[in-house]
Amino acid sequence: MLKIPEHQVAGHKAKDGILGPLVDDFGKFYKPLQTNKDDDTRGSTELSFYTSLAAAAHDYSIRSFFPAFHGTRLLDASDGSGPHPHLVLEDLLCGYSKPSVMDVKIGSRTWHLGDSEDYICKCLKKDRESSSLPLGFRISGVKDSISSWEPTRKSLQCLSAHGVALVLNKFVSSNNINHDDHHPDCAFATEVYGAVLERLQKLKDWFEVQTVYHFYSCSVLVVYEKDLGKGKATNPLVKLVDFAHVVDGNGVIDHNFLGGLCSFIKFLKDILAVACLHK
Amino acid sequence: MLKIPEHQVAGHKAKDGILGPLVDDFGKFYKPLQTNKDDDTRGSTELSFYTSLAAAAHDYSIRSFFPAFHGTRLLDASDGSGPHPHLVLEDLLCGYSKPSVMDVKIGSRTWHLGDSEDYICKCLKKDRESSSLPLGFRISGVKDSISSWEPTRKSLQCLSAHGVALVLNKFVSSNNINHDDHHPDCAFATEVYGAVLERLQKLKDWFEVQTVYHFYSCSVLVVYEKDLGKGKATNPLVKLVDFAHVVDGNGVIDHNFLGGLCSFIKFLKDILAVACLHK
The missing domain is CATH 3.30.470.160 (Inositol polyphosphate kinase)
Known part of the structure; x- marks a missing residue:
């Protein structure tokens, strides 16, 4: 069951038909790859960043500053537009109640x-x-x-x-x-x-x-x-x-x-x- | 006897009728207060900076990063335009031969x-x-x-x-x-x-x-x-x-x-x- 994150304070929010991130109950955060226009490289830039990070930041003490990355996944988009590629990331707020x-x-x-x-x-x-x-x-x-x-x-x-x-x-x-x-x-x-x-x-x-x-x-x-x-x-x-x-x-x-x-x-x-x- | 500094690498140079800094033989550097237009606050800004510095940077270890300041003086400008106010500063290159x-x-x-x-x-x-x-x-x-x-x-x-x-x-x-x-x-x-x-x-x-x-x-x-x-x-x-x-x-x-x-x-x-x- 995917839900809209409860405590998101910045960025696009997945509500009112807008494409935004989702979370599951198992500590994963699904961020839609931003590709809304032909020349929109934001999604691919963020994906390359996460894939390059493991090689660039060998040191765990540095990697610990970044959300863990678990690849990409096609998911039904929060705006109802059908399947959309999402980054699968660590849900940083998982485990916090308030x-x-x-x-x-x-x-x-x-x-x-x-x-x-x-x-x-x-x-x-x-x-x-x-x-x-x-x-x-x-x-x-x-x-x-x-x-x-x-x-x-x-x-x-x-x-x-x-x-x-x-x-x-x-x-x-x-x-x-x-x-x-x-x-x-x-x-x-x-x-x-x-x-x-x-x-x-x-x-x-x-x-x-x-x-x-x-x-x-x-x-x-x-x-x-x-x-x-x-x-x-x-x-x-x-x-x-x-x-x-x-x-x-x-x-x-x-x-x-x-x-x-x-x-x-x-x-x-x-x-x-x-x-x-x-x- | 005021001369054009020999080793100035940046800023306005006092030659070819341009208003620029001069030095004497006693380790002083005379920098014309930049006031070429009515709305030109560069000269007054630099003067206020030097006058405020002693109070703002009590610590000699910080003041040592700045040229010593010895007030202002009216001097014949290097561009031949007559008397012009100059900042009297330490000539940082005094004592160096090459x-x-x-x-x-x-x-x-x-x-x-x-x-x-x-x-x-x-x-x-x-x-x-x-x-x-x-x-x-x-x-x-x-x-x-x-x-x-x-x-x-x-x-x-x-x-x-x-x-x-x-x-x-x-x-x-x-x-x-x-x-x-x-x-x-x-x-x-x-x-x-x-x-x-x-x-x-x-x-x-x-x-x-x-x-x-x-x-x-x-x-x-x-x-x-x-x-x-x-x-x-x-x-x-x-x-x-x-x-x-x-x-x-x-x-x-x-x-x-x-x-x-x-x-x-x-x-x-x-x-x-x-x-x-x-x-």
Whole structure:
């Protein structure tokens, strides 16, 4: 039985006749290969990325940042258009009951020189209008399944540095329901961002040396589970997702992703520092 | 007695009636404040940067990356237009007799959101056509005063990753005269790039945390002196220059500069690794 993922915060959603990802009960995530136009290479780009990854990232410590890949499968598409090829991936949210989820698109630039002029213009406009250009990343989606706090995607896009910091604070707070009234308590900041920063530091180390891939429009997905009763946060997870715009690094590091990643790290470190002061 | 600097590799040169920098015999570098149009804020931006720096970078280890600043002075302009305000700076090349000099403009993006649409278009075009966008930096000028190797600025702009690596190899070689015939020997790679990388690592550490300034169109200047007789390189120097497009960081790290700096570091590390293998 395939279902629509319950906690997807960014990307196309499989509802209202739209082609989107599906999950099963056995921990698999089925992502439709994006091939809606003749010149649409997103699906093939993402497929080649997953098939090349095993060879390019020998080190398990690096592969652990990517969802496990189990080939492709023809499935009835969620939009009712009949059989459609899907990537079979690990369902990263399998095992979480009420996860807190955040999707952070990394990089001040979401386009590359090989893109069409039209696509570059579209992306550049969005990068300039969103926090991507000033901050080096933008929050594409965020959700707390317990409090049902889930800012609209539109409200997230145009956040200032201050606004982004506030969302990042709320993401690790126990009082984010009445989000306009309460100062976020950052109850889970040390547990969650402590673990997340440890992972991001490893990712950064890799990006300082890897020259195989450049990741455009790729996201860091952050997940954890709150236990409000015990006042604890469990199972923090950091993964990279969305590789429809990955290109060959040609011997150069991905300075666009690395710069944005360092900016995101700095935001989390600042929150962690304040949280530690208050402990 | 003011003279035209002998070893300037980038920027406006004070000759043929052009307004450019001058030096004296006492280690001072006089840079004309750029104010050629009413809306030209470059001069005032650079002046505010220098006056704010002492307060912003308390740490001498950081201030040591910047030329010392000694105020402003009205001087007869090099273009014969009469008295013009000049920044009085440290002449970084004072003390070198036959320096090797390289100016590397850091960052894949040389413009920021506060710039005019015209200026953004002009910069974006140049960033796309040069190595800035793909590599995160571009070599604006390079010169070996002994061999007289000095590629034209135009030839440097459109270099590929391979071409940039070749220039970086030649910069630390003793045989860069017949540059089309010889494989560069990288005779000074370990001495020069070893020392340069140590400095750049310190600079990187600062850029990972400083949120006061964003440096657009700013360069890393690398200088050293060759002693071909003794087969030694002396006085390696790493400084930041050109602050006409520095803006407030607004609490965000300069991810654009940091990404490009990390890319430049990776190029030098690769050259150093090969040079160490051959020793």
